[in-house]
Amino acid sequence: MPPQVWAHATPSAPKNTHSGRPNTQRNRQKDLPSRRPTHTLGVVTPNGAAIRTIREARGMSLQRLARLIERSPGFVSRVETEDRGASPETLGRIATALRTPIHAITREKPRDQDEPGPRT
Template identity: 60%
Template sequence: MTPHGAAIRALREARGLSLGRIADLIGRHRGFLCRIESGQRGASPDTLHRIATALDVPVAAITREMTHELEHPGPADLAHPAGATDRRP
């Protein structure tokens, strides 16, 4: 799950809103929003703005987690840096 997706899902669920309801509010299909939440697709700045508006939060509430993780990588991020691959004999 992408940081955006995790934040969107957490905020949506905290407000008791369904995927369908948010999708209606932003003018997109439920499956589109589901793929964003699950990390199967990214969200454009416009879509993030629409989602934040529907959730009644600033865009930073959705993007803050991503920024925090980039600035403060966790142990799993350090063990497998971006672009690294496992090479087994």
């Protein structure tokens, strides 16, 4: 009788989940690049009032902008009222849809304003 080989006996085989399928999520996470930003100059946040002003000046409805950037109208509304932030990718989509440079719809806050310094 040939010797039995168990999948969990080898150190490189993924462990089985409760459903019996191999858990490969850990391996995938190790292979993915880091999602940390490469710059540390400042934090870019959306300027909701500017987005709304430019959108209205272009005669564009909130629903139309939402369709163009592939987000919900509720999301766009919350960005415009500054109840929610937006990723750099989404800000780029908004700028493209409004045909305006990205710096016209964002604010940059220096990094040192994020972290409280020592009190003197």
